[in-house]
Each structure stands twice: as C-alpha cells, then as structure tokens.
Amino acid sequence: MTPAARTRTAVELLDAIILAAREGGASADVLIARELAARRYAGSKDRRAIRALVYDAIRRCGEVPDSGRAAMLAVAAHDAELAGTFDGSTYGPSPIGAEEPVAAQGVAPAWLIDALAASGIDGDQAAALLGRASLDIRINPARVPVGSVQGMFPGAQPIPGLPFALRLPAETPVEASEPYRAGAVEVQDAGSQAVTLAAAAQPGMRIVDLCAGGGGKTLALAAAMDGRGTILATDTDRARLSRLAPRAQRAGVSIVETRLLNPGQEAEALADWADRADVVLIDAPCSGTGTWRRNPEARWRLTPARLARLVETQARLLDVAAGLVRPGGALVHIVCSLLDAEGAGQVDAFLARNPAFRAEPLALPLGAPHEAGMRLTPLNDATDGFFVARLVRA
Numbered sequence: 001m002t003p004a005a006r007t008r009t010a011v012e013l014l015d016a017i018i019l020a021a022r023e024g025g026a027s028a029d030v031l032i033a034r035e036l037a038a039r040r041y042a043g044s045k046d047r048r049a050i051r052a053l054v055y056d057a058i059r060r061c062g063e064v065p066d067s068g069r070a071a072m073l074a075v076a077a078h079d080a081e082l083a084g085t086f087d088g089s090t091y092g093p094s095p096i097g098a099e100e101p102v103a104a105q106g107v108a109p110a111w112l113i114d115a116l117a118a119s120g121i122d123g124d125q126a127a128a129l130l131g132r133a134s135l136d137i138r139i140n141p142a143r144v145p146v147g148s149v150q151g152m153f154p155g156a157q158p159i160p161g162l163p164f165a166l167r168l169p170a171e172t173p174v175e176a177s178e179p180y181r182a183g184a185v186e187v188q189d190a191g192s193q194a195v196t197l198a199a200a201a202q203p204g205m206r207i208v209d210l211c212a213g214g215g216g217k218t219l220a221l222a223a224a225m226d227g228r229g230t231i232l233a234t235d236t237d238r239a240r241l242s243r244l245a246p247r248a249q250r251a252g253v254s255i256v257e258t259r260l261l262n263p264g265q266e267a268e269a270l271a272d273w274a275d276r277a278d279v280v281l282i283d284a285p286c287s288g289t290g291t292w293r294r295n296p297e298a299r300w301r302l303t304p305a306r307l308a309r310l311v312e313t314q315a316r317l318l319d320v321a322a323g324l325v326r327p328g329g330a331l332v333h334i335v336c337s338l339l340d341a342e343g344a345g346q347v348d349a350f351l352a353r354n355p356a357f358r359a360e361p362l363a364l365p366l367g368a369p370h371e372a373g374m375r376l377t378p379l380n381d382a383t384d385g386f387f388v389a390r391l392v393r394a
C-alpha cells in the first residue's frame with residue numbers, strides 16, 4: 001500500500017472507532033483487527049503502520065472527534081510527512097482544505113480532566129496516562145525455576161521488588177513462546193502483580209476472587225498459595241470466566257473452583273461462603289482510567305452516567321464481599337482507575353457503612369500511600385494506574 005492509502009485506511013478505521021465509542025460498539029482493537037483482516041491487500045508492514053496511525057490519532061484527541069479525518073488531521077498538524085499523504089491520489093485521502101476542521105488535542109474529555117484533577121492526577125501525571133504501556137510477564141514458579149526465565153526472553157529485565165515479574169521488549173511474541181505454552185509465564189502488568197500482593201495469600205487459605213474475569217489475579221494468588229488451600233473464582237461474565245479453567249490447567253493450578261454469578265444476586269449465590277473467607281479480593285469493574293495506555297479510546301466511551309453506575313456496582317460488591325469475610329479476615333478492593341470516586345472515596349464510604357472493618361496500611365513494592373490505601377500511576381511506577389486498599393474485619 002502507498003503511504004497515502006494507509007492514511008486513508010486509518011481515517012476509515014477511525015470513523016468506525018468513533019461511531020462505536022458513541023454507540024457502545026466493539027473496542028478499537030477488535031475493530032482494527034476485523035477491518036484489517038478483511039483488507040487482504042494489506043501486508044503485515046501496512047497493518048502495523050495503519051495501527052500506529054490510528055492509535056496516534058486516538059491518543060491525541062481528548063474529546064470524541066467529529067470524524068476520523070478531523071482526528072488524523074490533528075496528528076498531521078505536527079507531522080509534515082503525514083500531511084503530505086493527503087494528496088488526492090487514487091487510494092489516498094483528498095488534499096487538506098484551508099478551512100478544514102481539525103480535532104482538538106487533549107488528554108481526555110473536560111469532565112474527566114476535572115475528575116482526575118480532583119483526585120490529584122493532573123499535569124504530567126495525567127499526560128502519562130496516555131504513554132506506551134510495557135509488556136510484563138509473571139513467572140509461574142510451579143512450572144519453572146524462577147531464575148531460568150530471564151534467559152528465555154531476549155532483553156527481559158527484572159522489576160525491582162517483584163521477583164516473579166519480568167519486563168520484555170515491546171512486540172515480544174510471548175503467547176507464541178514455549179514457556180507460555182508450558183504454563184511457565186503469563187502476561188500480566190507489573191502493577192497488577194503488585195496490587196495482588198495486598199491479599200497476602202498464603203498456602204492453606206480460603207480466598208474468594210469475586211471479580212475473577214479470565215483469572216489473571218486468580219493465578220497469581222494460586223502461585224502464592226503453592227497449590228494448597230481453595231480459591232473460589234466468581235464473575236458474572238460467562239465468556240471471561242470460561243477462560244480461567246484452561247489457563248489454570250496450563251499453569252498446573254488445581255485449587256480453583258469457578259462459579260458464575262447473576263448480577264444483583266451475588267450474595268444469594270455465595271451464601272455457603274458467608275463469614276468463611278480469609279480474604280475476599282474485589283478486582284472491581286471500573287472505568288479503567290488507569291489503563292488508557294492500552295485502551296486510549298476508553299476515555300471516549302466513559303460518561304458521567306456510566307461512571308455513576310460503576311460506582312454503584314462497586315459499592316454493592318464491597319457490601320457483598322463484607323458478608324463473606326471471616327472475623328479477622330480481609331477484603332481487598334482494587335480498581336485500575338485513578339478516580340477517587342472508585343478508589344479512596346469508595347473505600348471511605350464502605351468504612352462508614354461497615355464499622356467492623358478498618359483499613360490496614362500496605363507496604364507494596366510499587367506505589368505510594370493514598371488515603372486509606374495505595375496508588376500506582378504510570379508516571380511514578382511505569383505500570384497501569386491502580387488504587388488498592390486492604391480492609392480487615394474485627
């Protein structure tokens with residue numbers, strides 16, 4: 001494809017992504033993969049270049065742009081070579097008009113900038129939310145001697161404080177590697193690994209992973225439990241939860257039981273675990289403001305109403321979880337968001353409703369104290385953004 005044809009394809013993809021963001025359609029990743037698969041004339045170099053153009057444009061525009069072309073023009077405004085591809089050639093975009101609208105640049109929609117600033121995330125901290133994410137893996141000590149893995153991935157670097165984590169060069173094909181197939185490694189952000197340590201999982205414990213999804217944190221808990229104890233992994237999403245069993249099998253984990261929940265009926269479905277868990281981990285559904293490095297278009301999808309619904313669900317899940325924790329046990333609240341409404345504020349409200357719980361100070365290898373818990377940010381920790389708190393029942 002010519003550079004001009006790549007630009008035009010990127011503009012078309014952006015139109016589809018903008019529409020999906022407005023109407024709650026598929027994610028940018030899914031749309032890009034689907035569209036490029038349909039364009040058989042696009043080779044692997046073309047695909048990489050188009051993908052990079054699309055993500056550059058998404059990152060650059062804080063508010064939802066009016067059109068894919070306006071978004072791409074925002075990139076072209078700083079890139080003469082790209083501007084030159086608007087050349088009116090057969091497969092290229094038409095030339096840039098003198099009065100053409102160009103999408104405004106920014107970190108996020110104005111209401112979200114305000115909400116982040118009110119949570120102490122502004123300036124460089126806010127800009128870093130749109131940086132490049134790293135590729136991290138977690139080593140599974142049940143499958144491989146920990147020290148042997150670094151040599152299996154060229155360029156792998158240890159991450160201080162996280163003995164099971166390695167940071168790999170971007171584009172390392174982890175999922176095609178032999179250690180991955182053998183269950184010796186999982187792809188998992190170092191921040192995600194660090195916040196899971198707040199559970200302080202130990203062999204023999206009984207743990208509920210209430211929002212287990214595909215089991216990223218479940219498997220990290222299981223590794224810390226060294227194959228002894230029980231983890232009940234629950235979720236309301238059948239497709240996500242169904243990915244857990246094969247992953248657990250690959251990792252050689254046999255202490256995990258899964259249970260599909262109905263939204264709104266979680267407490268009833270978990271009545272047999274009332275007052276019995278040593279730890280309940282809530283990796284809550286959230287706005288994902290800490291993961292914009294990976295899903296920058298997520299900030300175009302979030303609305304105040306959707307955020308309010310998420311905050312409501314998180315509060316309900318915290319109350320459900322409280323009923324499962326044994327006296328002396330702990331509840332761990334995690335969100336991959338930097339908005340206090342979902343993190344520190346959510347925990348404060350829970351503690352006010354549940355005087356039997358108190359926040360326990362955390363000392364994690366990454367992050368800094370924030371209100372009743374700790375916070376990790378892309379700028380300070382080079383990880384996704386997280387808030388985590390550990391709440392202990394009297």
Ligand SMILES: C[S@@+](CC[C@H](N)C(=O)[O-])C[C@H]1O[C@@H](n2cnc3c(N)ncnc32)[C@H](O)[C@@H]1O
Nearest residue numbers: 210211212213215216217235236237283284285
């Ligand atoms: C942040 S993701 C979990 C990621 C997962 N723990 C991991 O480490 O890979 C949040 C999960 O909460 C689930 N969820 C949403 N509402 C829920 C509910 N009412 N009860 C339990 N899980 C819920 C979602 O389906 C999603 O899988």
